[in-house]
Amino acid sequence: MAKQRVMIVGGGLAGLAAAMKLAELEIPVDLMSLTPVKRSHSVCAQGGINSVNAVTRQQGDSEWLHLDDTVYGGDFLQHQPPVKEMTEWGPKIIDLMDRLGVPFNRTAEGFRDQRRFGGTLFKRTAFSGATTGQQLLYALDDQVRRWTVEGRIKIYEAWDFLGPILDADGVCRGAIGQDLVSMEIRAFPAAAVIIASGGCGLIYGRSTMSMACTGSAASRAFQAGARYGNPEFIQVHPTAIPGADKLRLMSESARGEGGRVWVPRKPQDPRPPREIPENERYYFLEERYPTYGNLVPRDIATREIFSVCTEDGLSVDKDRLAVYLDLTHIPRATLDIKLGGILHIYEKFQGVDPREVPMKIFPAVHYSMGGLWVDYEKNAAGGLTMGSPRNQRTNVPQLYAIGECDYQYHGANRLGANSLLSCIFSGLVVAPSVANVIKTAKPAEESLLKSAVAEKQAEHDQMLRRPTGGENPYLIHQELGNVMTKSCTVVRHNNVLREAIDKVNELGERSKRCSLSDSGNWNNQNVMFTKALRDMFPLAKAILLGALARDECRGAHFKPEFAMPGLTATDPAELRREAEAWVDRFDANTNKWLKSTIASCDKQGEVSLSYEDVDTTLIKPRPRLYGLVGAGMIEEVWKARQAAKSSSEGNGSAAKSAPQPAVAH
Amino acid sequence: MSDTHNGQGHSHARRTFEVRVLRQDDPESPSYWERHRLDYEPDMNVTSVLQRIAAQAETVDGVHVAPVSYDSNCLEEVCGACTMIINGRVRQACSALVDRLLEDRPGEIELQPMSKFPVIRDLAVRRRRLFRALEKVKAWLPVDNYYNMGPGPRQSPEQQEQAYPLYECMSCGCCLDACPQYSHVEVVRAEGETDEQFKTRENATFDQYFIGAHAISQVVFYNMNPTGQNNAGERLDAMTEPGGIQVCGNAQNCVAVCPKSIPLTTSIGRAGRAATKRMFTKWFDK
Ligand SMILES: Cc1cc2nc3c(=O)[nH]c(=O)nc-3n(C[C@H](O)[C@H](O)[C@H](O)COP(=O)(O)OP(=O)(O)OC[C@H]3O[C@@H](n4cnc5c(N)ncnc54)[C@H](O)[C@@H]3O)c2cc1C
Ligand code: SF4
Ligand code: SF4
Ligand code: FES
Numbered sequence: 001m002a003k004q005r006v007m008i009v010g011g012g013l014a015g016l017a018a019a020m021k022l023a024e025l026e027i028p029v030d031l032m033s034l035t036p037v038k039r040s041h042s043v044c045a046q047g048g049i050n051s052v053n054a055v056t057r058q059q060g061d062s063e064w065l066h067l068d069d070t071v072y073g074g075d076f077l078q079h080q081p082p083v084k085e086m087t088e089w090g091p092k093i094i095d096l097m098d099r100l101g102v103p104f105n106r107t108a109e110g111f112r113d114q115r116r117f118g119g120t121l122f123k124r125t126a127f128s129g130a131t132t133g134q135q136l137l138y139a140l141d142d143q144v145r146r147w148t149v150e151g152r153i154k155i156y157e158a159w160d161f162l163g164p165i166l167d168a169d170g171v172c173r174g175a176i177g178q179d180l181v182s183m184e185i186r187a188f189p190a191a192a193v194i195i196a197s198g199g200c201g202l203i204y205g206r207s208t209m210s211m212a213c214t215g216s217a218a219s220r221a222f223q224a225g226a227r228y229g230n231p232e233f234i235q236v237h238p239t240a241i242p243g244a245d246k247l248r249l250m251s252e253s254a255r256g257e258g259g260r261v262w263v264p265r266k267p268q269d270p271r272p273p274r275e276i277p278e279n280e281r282y283y284f285l286e287e288r289y290p291t292y293g294n295l296v297p298r299d300i301a302t303r304e305i306f307s308v309c310t311e312d313g314l315s316v317d318k319d320r321l322a323v324y325l326d327l328t329h330i331p332r333a334t335l336d337i338k339l340g341g342i343l344h345i346y347e348k349f350q351g352v353d354p355r356e357v358p359m360k361i362f363p364a365v366h367y368s369m370g371g372l373w374v375d376y377e378k379n380a381a382g383g384l385t386m387g388s389p390r391n392q393r394t395n396v397p398q399l400y401a402i403g404e405c406d407y408q409y410h411g412a413n414r415l416g417a418n419s420l421l422s423c424i425f426s427g428l429v430v431a432p433s434v435a436n437v438i439k440t441a442k443p444a445e446e447s448l449l450k451s452a453v454a455e456k457q458a459e460h461d462q463m464l465r466r467p468t469g470g471e472n473p474y475l476i477h478q479e480l481g482n483v484m485t486k487s488c489t490v491v492r493h494n495n496v497l498r499e500a501i502d503k504v505n506e507l508g509e510r511s512k513r514c515s516l517s518d519s520g521n522w523n524n525q526n527v528m529f530t531k532a533l534r535d536m537f538p539l540a541k542a543i544l545l546g547a548l549a550r551d552e553c554r555g556a557h558f559k560p561e562f563a564m565p566g567l568t569a570t571d572p573a574e575l576r577r578e579a580e581a582w583v584d585r586f587d588a589n590t591n592k593w594l595k596s597t598i599a600s601c602d603k604q605g606e607v608s609l610s611y612e613d614v615d616t617t618l619i620k621p622r623p624r625l626y627g628l629v630g631a632g633m634i635e636e637v638w639k640a641r642q643a644a645k646s647s648s649e650g651n652g653s654a655a656k657s658a659p660q661p662a663v664a665h
Numbered sequence: 666m667s668d669t670h671n672g673q674g675h676s677h678a679r680r681t682f683e684v685r686v687l688r689q690d691d692p693e694s695p696s697y698w699e700r701h702r703l704d705y706e707p708d709m710n711v712t713s714v715l716q717r718i719a720a721q722a723e724t725v726d727g728v729h730v731a732p733v734s735y736d737s738n739c740l741e742e743v744c745g746a747c748t749m750i751i752n753g754r755v756r757q758a759c760s761a762l763v764d765r766l767l768e769d770r771p772g773e774i775e776l777q778p779m780s781k782f783p784v785i786r787d788l789a790v791r792r793r794r795l796f797r798a799l800e801k802v803k804a805w806l807p808v809d810n811y812y813n814m815g816p817g818p819r820q821s822p823e824q825q826e827q828a829y830p831l832y833e834c835m836s837c838g839c840c841l842d843a844c845p846q847y848s849h850v851e852v853v854r855a856e857g858e859t860d861e862q863f864k865t866r867e868n869a870t871f872d873q874y875f876i877g878a879h880a881i882s883q884v885v886f887y888n889m890n891p892t893g894q895n896n897a898g899e900r901l902d903a904m905t906e907p908g909g910i911q912v913c914g915n916a917q918n919c920v921a922v923c924p925k926s927i928p929l930t931t932s933i934g935r936a937g938r939a940a941t942k943r944m945f946t947k948w949f950d951k
Contacts, residue, residue: 020811021811024810024811035736035738035744035746036746036792036796036836038744038745038796038835038836039736039738039739039744039745039746039835039836040738040744041738041739041744043739043743043744043835044739044741044743044744092813094816095813095814095815095816095817096811096813096814098816098817099806099808099814099816099817099892100806100808100817101805101806101817101886101887101890101892101893102832103825103828103829103832104825105822105825106819106820106821106822106824106825107822108822109819110819110820110821110822111819112816128829128832129829129833131743131833134743134833134835135829135832138832142799142804142805142806143805143806143808145796145799145800145804145805146803146805146807148800149800181785210738210739210740210744211737211738211739211740212738242708243708243710243713243740244706244708244709244710244713244716245710245712245713245716245740245759246740246741246759248740248741345741348742348760349710349741349760349762350708351708351762351764351765428811472720472722474716474719474720475720478720517719517722517729517730517731517732518731518732520690520731522690522691522786523691523734523785523786523789524731525732525734526719526731526732529719
């Protein structure tokens with residue numbers, strides 16, 4: 001009997017890493033992808049990939065500190081053992097990518113160069129020009145091509161994953177795919193199916209993500225019974241270039257080099273920005289945060305830009321939300337040297353020279369921390385047991401998830417340059433796990449495969465036949481994007497979320513009545529889009545319900561009603577009392593909310609929530625105090641309490657989990 | 666279908682514009698022009714034009730039509746998917762700005778599929794041949810394994826600066842579409858042929874025709890890698906088989922259209938010299 005195969009859905013960094021490693025283990029792989037794998041969204045990543053390295057290590061850095069930065073940045077909402085394992089693999093993964101030929105930037109002596117990214121004091125980020133994701137993806141793609149020629153991997157490009165095939169016991173026995181050219185629907189028997197389908201930014205209409213980031217594959221697994229963790233945690237980047245089709249990332253370095261953010265004091269002042277005099281400009285970040293000015297932390301910048309447009313109505317355009325990011329006061333020559341590359345991107349897509357005209361920018365949905373719930377097996381050292389069939393496995397036996405579409409590594413917020421690492425890591429880790437599963441997996445019965453195809457074929461045929469319901473899928477998508485962007489990005493209010501849930505339910509119903517403008521059966525992009533649109537709704541609901549239920553602020557999830565403001569007292573004793581109260585409240589909140597949201601979806605597409613405790617056994621949760629008034633005093637109280645606790649606990653386990661300084665850098 | 670101007674359009678030239686699309690329902694059907702009229706919006710690019718056409722679903726003549734098929738993904742000119750011929754020039758739809766296009770040719774934008782690849786439908790083409798060429802020239806490092814073996818060889822910043830631009834090639838195919846030596850090759854699937862049989866036959870056909878500048882450039886990339894040098898000869902041999910570098914007539918169209926400004930003719934020169942050298946060594950070694 002021929003060896004059983006593994007199906008990978010998606011050929012971004014995660015999917016290709018898994019395919020390559022499985023090929024090495026001599027396991028036959030099928031890989032299906034909407035886009036040719038070389039065109040996957042991973043190519044968009046510019047900044048770099050994190051790991052401890054020889055230099056940082058000698059400056060006091062360690063895998064442990066990388067773990068610490070990651071869980072601190074993620075507001076402690078991720079299980080720590082997988083993150084520990086990931087940070088330990090970090091240096092090895094960069095070495096491997098180097099061996100595969102990625103042209104990493106070099107130092108004069110020929111070592112890999114590293115830069116510093118947010119959320120750490122160390123220069124941990126290796127990079128390859130301004131297109132690190134592209135370079136990493138191409139190296140993996142070339143390895144996968146090598147194995148394709150050898151016959152170990154078969155690639156199915158322009159195929160849409162329609163869902164996992166589950167047997168009567170709920171075990172995954174393969175996948176259903178649809179060829180987007182011939183529209184053929186086919187069953188792929190597989191001893192394991194690995195979903196590597198990336199993020200779900202398109203649920204928000206436009207984002208910094210690519211067109212294939214619809215979340216459809218994850219949603220289809222979700223609807224088939226796989227659980228979805230932390231859906232409400234969506235990262236928003238403060239500065240993106242609003243475009244008619246996409247919101248393109250504008251690097252933070254524009255503000256780092258002196259860029260000033262402002263809006264005209266007069267709403268939608270029609271004058272060209274440079275003709276608006278200084279006293280009629282509102283430099284709202286500088287006015288509201290005199291100390292930090294334009295360089296307030298990412299989440300604060302995001303919130304202020306958002307609220308000046310939505311709440312204060314001061315957007316520079318009438319029909320589009322944007323503020324000015326102004327560099328025109330800086331000499332051209334300086335701009336060219338410091339910011340040449342990113343200014344070129346703005347010029348290319350806006351057709352305007354940002355050295356002459358202030359840029360228009362607005363925050364944009366950027367990354368989904370949440371994703372399919374996956375398991376892991378912890379080892380004695382607090383990391384992962386390699387090869388355990390549980391690693392990266394969803395709650396559906398033999399169904400796995402890796403990369404941005406899993407929920408495992410980034411908790412409530414992702415650190416820059418950690419995602420490329422988690423994608424490659426989870427891809428490499430899942431391979432030995434799946435190799436072990438294969439040994440005992442039973443082949444799928446023919447009848448199961450047949451009936452799975454028949455079911456999807458019937459759904460497809462019915463969509464093409466449906467009498468015109470009059471609804472336009474592209475317009476419903478725009479409406480969905482608007483609702484999600486208004487209600488569930490930067491600032492979240494329960495009443496707005498409740499309304500959004502009603503609206504999304506209504507849109508979901510309407511999406512079932514779409515008239516297709518194309519009822520043909522050849523490369524029908526219309527039907528494919530409509531299917532993806534309909535599958536956005538279960539995830540959209542999970543995001544909204546998760547956000548509504550979570551009455552606190554954590555990482556990317558911000559509800560002003562539940563914010564814990566800084567201290568106000570000036571009298572030292574009073575300040576101390578306030579700090580004690582602050583820490584009490586922090587502890588109470590941790591008890592109540594330091595848990596992952598777990599969404600489940602029933603057959604009708606209804607979503608329900610439960611919660612899961614987080615494994616924080618390695619590093620104890622501590623408050624994030626970046627930029628908070630009174631941070632010093634809160635930290636003092638916090639430390640005193642920790643010291644009291646650890647002395648009462650004795651000197652056993654305390655050493656390793658001793659809290660690091662709580663103030664941010 | 667007629668493609669004459671309608672007078673109405675002209676009087677509204679500042680608020681609306683027309684898009685002429687060369688459509689084709691499937692590989693066997695003939696192509697035809699179709700006209701759409703769109704409201705002008707600021708900051709549009711050609712991918713957003715195609716999105717509007719899909720949402721509108723109606724031609725200038727009020728005929729209800731299916732959305733235009735095309736490929737796209739990144740929308741920021743790094744994935745290569747959305748390549749097509751726009752106002753006569755092969756380029757990416759996502760970085761083609763409507764304002765610029767209308768400046769060059771007021772009132773109208775013209776979209777056609779790439780000319781060297783078989784049309785799947787409308788503006789979507791089948792570019793598998795481009796990836797097949799990368800297989801043929803063995804564009805990868807045959808590393809021992811994927812275990813932890815320490816870093817790769819040290820490389821100077823100069824080496825990196827030479828290599829990096831070559832690896833920015835996003836396999837878009839502009840260089841191929843513009844190349845006089847790269848002909849249109851279309852293999853039609855025979856009745857009853859399996860996936861595997863068709864692929865084998867298609868590969869065999871592709872392998873007889875020109876591999877293209879992009880593949881030659883990848884040979885240069887991998888052959889200058891310190892590890893890649895170990896099997897540089899294999900790549901050079903593959904590159905000089907029928908359809909190899911010798912087909913290039915040095916017309917330099919490729920380098921002029923590459924959106925990533927990859928120094929393709931420099932690559933072709935380097936690869937050509939290396940191939941000649943290898944031919945002589947092999948010949949003398951006989
Ligand atoms: C602009 C931008 C810049 C970024 N910069 C950085 C950075 O500097 N550092 C960093 O660490 N991270 C960065 N990130 C995040 C990082 O790029 C992504 O998280 C990562 O690339 C995701 O990789 P992936 O393999 O999970 O999925 P992707 O690369 O998104 O690939 C998903 C794959 O799944 C396929 N697929 C999807 N749906 C289906 C379906 N229904 N059927 C079949 N196939 C399907 C797609 O075709 C694709 O092949 C950035 C993100 C953005 C948007
Ligand atoms: S130089 Fe060679 S590859 Fe480039 S366009 Fe001319 S013939 Fe084609
Ligand atoms: S060399 Fe340039 S034009 Fe040719 S495929 Fe690569 S990026 Fe496109
Ligand atoms: S969509 Fe990726 S290059 Fe245009």
